[in-house]
Amino acid sequence: MSFYSNTSITRRLTLLFSLASSGVLLALGLVIASSVEKHFEEQDMEVLSGKMELVRHTLGKFGKLKSPADLENITALLDNSLIGHHSLEVMMLDSSNKVLFATSTGSLSIDSIVDSVNRKPDHPVIWKRADQSYRGLVAKLPTGDADQPDLTVAVAMDMVHHEVFMQSFQQTLWVFVGCAAVLTGLLGWSVARHGLAPLHFMREQTKEITAHQLDQRLNVGAVPIELGELAQSLNEMLTRLEEAFKRLSGFSSDIAHELRTPVSNLMTQTHVALSRPRSADEYRGILESNAEEFEHMARMIADMLLLAKAENELVILNREKVNLATEILALFDYYEAVAEEKELQLTVEGGGEVVADRLMLRRALGNLLSNAIRHASSKTAIQVSIQATQQDITIHIANKGDPIPEEFLARIFDRFFRVDPSRQHRTEGTGLGLAITKSIVTAHRGTISATSSGDQTVFSIQLPITH
Ligand SMILES: Nc1ncnc2c1ncn2[C@@H]1O[C@H](COP(=O)(O)OP(=O)(O)OP(=O)(O)O)[C@@H](O)[C@H]1O
Ligand SMILES: [Mg+2]
Numbered sequence: 352m353s354f355y356s357n358t359s360i361t362r363r364l365t366l367l368f369s370l371a372s373s374g375v376l377l378a379l380g381l382v383i384a385s386s387v388e389k390h391f392e393e394q395d396m397e398v399l400s401g402k403m404e405l406v407r408h409t410l411g412k413f414g415k416l417k418s419p420a421d422l423e424n425i426t427a428l429l430d431n432s433l434i435g436h437h438s439l440e441v442m443m444l445d446s447s448n449k450v451l452f453a454t455s456t457g458s459l460s461i462d463s464i465v466d467s468v469n470r471k472p473d474h475p476v477i478w479k480r481a482d483q484s485y486r487g488l489v490a491k492l493p494t495g496d497a498d499q500p501d502l503t504v505a506v507a508m509d510m511v512h513h514e515v516f517m518q519s520f521q522q523t524l525w526v527f528v529g530c531a532a533v534l535t536g537l538l539g540w541s542v543a544r545h546g547l548a549p550l551h552f553m554r555e556q557t558k559e560i561t562a563h564q565l566d567q568r569l570n571v572g573a574v575p576i577e578l579g580e581l582a583q584s585l586n587e588m589l590t591r592l593e594e595a596f597k598r599l600s601g602f603s604s605d606i607a608h609e610l611r612t613p614v615s616n617l618m619t620q621t622h623v624a625l626s627r628p629r630s631a632d633e634y635r636g637i638l639e640s641n642a643e644e645f646e647h648m649a650r651m652i653a654d655m656l657l658l659a660k661a662e663n664e665l666v667i668l669n670r671e672k673v674n675l676a677t678e679i680l681a682l683f684d685y686y687e688a689v690a691e692e693k694e695l696q697l698t699v700e701g702g703g704e705v706v707a708d709r710l711m712l713r714r715a716l717g718n719l720l721s722n723a724i725r726h727a728s729s730k731t732a733i734q735v736s737i738q739a740t741q742q743d744i745t746i747h748i749a750n751k752g753d754p755i756p757e758e759f760l761a762r763i764f765d766r767f768f769r770v771d772p773s774r775q776h777r778t779e780g781t782g783l784g785l786a787i788t789k790s791i792v793t794a795h796r797g798t799i800s801a802t803s804s805g806d807q808t809v810f811s812i813q814l815p816i817t818h
Contacts, residue, residue: 360550361543368539373532380524387520391513392486396475399488402439402506405432407492410502426452440485440507446500464489464505477510484510549574553582565593605767609651609781613644647781654783658766661790668708668794675737675746676702678713682720689724696732703739706817707795715791716746718784719810723750725780726808739816743797746812754803763801764789788812 409428425443429452433439442459443452450461460480467476467489478485487507494502553574560567568589569582624637660666676699683690683697690697705712723733727750734749755763755770762768767782792799797814 360547361540364543364546365536365540368542369532369536372535373528376528376531377524380528384517384520384524388513388517391510391516392475395486395508395510395513396488398439399475399486399506399508402433402441403488403490403492403504406441406443406504406506407490410492410494410504438509438512440487440505440509442505444503444505446502448503451502459485459487459505459507464503467505468503476507478507484514486510549578553578553585557585560589562596565589565596602766606655609767610648613648617641617644651781651783654781654787655766658783658786658790661787661794664794666711666790666794668711670706671709672704673707673709673712674702674704675744678709678716679720679735679737679746682713682717685717686720686724690733693724693727694730695724695727697735698732699735699737701737701739703737703744704816705744705795705814707814708791711791711794715788715812716748718788719748719812722784723748723808723810726750726752728752728806741816743813743815746814747809748811749807749809751806752808754806754808755801757803760801760803764799 406429409425409432412428429441429443433441433454440454440459441452442450442454442461442464444461444464445451448461448465453459459478463476463478463480467478467487468491474488475486476489478487485507487505489503489505491501492504493499553569556569568586571579571582571586574582620637620641624634629637657666679699683699686697720733720735727733731751734747736747736749738745738747759768759770763770764785766786768785769780769782789799792812792814795814797812799810799812801808801810803809
């Protein structure tokens with residue numbers, strides 16, 4: 352595992368490349384060596400079986416082998432027929448394993464011949480004697496006399512030439528494989544470096560991207576297909592980072608902007624109050640007005656904290672079964688006074704239950720309802736409808752009043768966004784309500800949307816029943 356995670360790809364490819372080619376060369380060398388060896392064996396066998404045939408033929412000519420003269424005749428005949436075959440050894444034993452004939456070198460041992468006598472005919476036997484190897488054949492051959500027991504005949508050839516050849520062949524093979532491994536290693540290294548050049552190119556490109564240049568993208572067309580997907584994913588990551596970065600910097604400038612006005616108001620008010628002595632009632636009035644401003648700021652700060660938590664998925668939901676109609680009715684009670692002031696009619700139809708955080712959900716629905724009440728024209732109706740299916744539940748909150756212009760619909764869920772900031776009194780809203788509602792809905796794996804046409808504005812929340 353650590354080999355794969357830490358080793359450089361160039362090194363890894365070089366190693367694998369030279370290992371693979373050495374393996375192939377080695378296998379090839381071994382195949383060649385074994386077929387050469389086989390060829391030698393076949394050659395030897397041809398000579399050996401020829402000689403064995405010759406001995407059989409010579410023996411066939413004789414009848415009884417009783418007198419020493421018979422033996423001498425055979426020996427002479429065999430000697431004659433073996434003239435010119437110096438590396439060939441022949442030994443002939445009678446039924447009591449007594450040597451009847453042996454070539455002059457006498458390198459074969461009687462024991463090893465006797466041991467091998469029951470081997471399959473045509474199957475070579477390898478004998479080792481005094482650091483020398485012999486390949487031989489052993490056979491029981493009949494004499495010309497059927498009453499006579501068979502004789503044991505061994506023919507063998509010294510393998511020294513073959514062994515010397517094979518040794519030098521193997522030496523050459525190892526040297527060749529070693530050199531080839533080094534050479535293919537070098538080749539592999541250069542091929543890997545060349546092949547990985549696009550990675551270096553990508554690295555150079557990414558080096559140029561800093562927090563202030565998040566709009567830069569990697570050139571997907573300039574890298575091979577295999578890296579194209581990676582470059583594409585990196586580009587997508589950059590897009591996400593850029594958006595998050597923009598949001599973050601926008602958020603901090605928004606905060607500064609939003610806090611500057613109330614703080615400067617408080618400052619001015621305080622300076623004016625201090626500019627001359629005032630009565631206790633006047634001080635009380637000023638402090639009350641300041642307290643209102645402080646409350647507004649405290650609310651805004653709490654809202655921002657909640658949003659920051661939601662963004663980092665730190666909001667912990669206390670899930671329980673929530674009856675939506677009951678919640679909506681509770682909210683109607685809460686907003687009753689304001690609604691009555693504008694002579695609004697609040698209605699709810701349908702119902703259903705979801706598993707959710709009751710307080711959070713109440714806050715989200717409360718934000719939508721307070722917006723609807725604030726923006727509804729007097730003497731109109733605010734209709735809440737709850738539709739449940741097997742999987743999810745949808746809550747629509749509709750009001751009649753000034754619609755939200757089409758171009759702003761997508762932005763109303765942004766923090767601090769107000770359709771017309773100048774139209775609203777500052778203490779009315781911070782522009783965080785819908786952002787908070789959206790983050791609560793998202794935390795519950797739901798979705799929120801808004802439509803506005805004619806004089807009708809509808810906010811819809813869709814929540815999964817369980818999650
Ligand atoms: N039902 C609605 N009809 C018309 N406009 C709406 C409606 N709901 C929201 N808006 C517009 O969307 C803007 C954003 O609403 P949001 O609730 O986020 O902020 P807010 O109500 O101004 O402040 P807060 O909710 O923090 O007190 C509002 O300023 C308003 O212009
Ligand atoms: Mg609001």
